[in-house]
Amino acid sequence: MTNRIVLDKVNLHYASVAFKERSLKTMLASTVKRPGARVKVDDIHALKDVSLSILPGERVGLLGHNGAGKSTFLKMVAGLYPISSGEKVVEGTVRSLFDISLGFEPEATGRENILYRGLLLGLTPKFMRAMEAEIVEFADIGEFIDYPIKTYSAGMQVRLAFAISTAVGGDILLLDEVIGAGDANFMLKARKRIRELVEKAEILLLASHDFPSLRSICSRGLVFHHGQLIYDGDIGEAVDHYNRVNNL
Known part of the structure; x- marks a missing residue:
């Protein structure tokens, strides 16, 4: 099986309520304040008719202003967001480095969470x-590995999550921005680990x-603008195109 990503006129929508309300409690409270009022939920057209093909050996950069669709695109490729229409083919083992703390059980120890997180990644x-x-050695959090996650600092959680998520690579690697993973020494290890994953x-x-x-x-560069793929080509020209579109 050839590792590849092929998209044909892919569209993705989700409800605007996910952006307008920070929690279910807030949304319900807003309806109580306006008796009889109906909550209007308009779909957000997050990706619009995206078509492309990415083949083995390609290193592709995603550019765009905040909210342009870059992260949504990555999560769609990863299978976290279902498409609304079009066709999507993703062949190969996908590994993603975003929302890396997702799946931690606060009451469980770090050691137990290694197993839980691995299961979420599809590992045995x-x-x-x-x-x-x-x-455990890579995370370097000492005796805390046997303490509940709820006792960890934010930095410790990120270190353990990063160590787990990068323990094994994939055919298709998805990265969203630079990951802050603790002190300078750990960041050096993290960058080296990412370089190794990228190379593989x-x-x-x-x-x-x-x-x-x-x-x-x-x-190669892909430039997104309000959910549309407006440029696909050389990375240098992609950066120039992004700057022109955003008047930079």
Whole structure:
């Protein structure tokens, strides 16, 4: 099976209530304040008729202003967001580095969460037990590995999540911005780990506002603007196109 991503006129919608209300409680409260009022929910057209093909060996940078559709595109490729119409083919093992703390159980220990997180990544308990020692060493959080996650600082959670999420690579690697993972020493380890994953992956999709990094890593650029793919080509020209569109 050839690793590839093929999209044909892909559209993705979701309800605006997900943006306008920060919680279900807030949404319900707003309806109580206006007796009899109906909550109007308009769909957000997050991706509009996106068509492209990405093949093995490609390193693709995603550019666009905040809210342009870069992160939505990555999560759609990862299978987290279902498409509304069009056709999507993603062949290959996908590994994504965004929302890396998703799936932690606060009451469980760090060691237990290694197993839980691995299961969410589609890995077997046997594999995760074999990787446990390496993950614990990489996270470097000391005795806290046997304490409940709820006792961790935010930085410690990110370190453990990063160690788990990058324990194994994939054919298709999805990266969303630079990951802050703790102190300077840990960041050096994190960058080295990411470089290794990038080198091993057959396809890379990297969303970032760090244009020098995009130019150095990627050869192809996709520019998104209000959910539309408005440029697909050379990464240098993609950066120039982004700057023109945004008057930079």
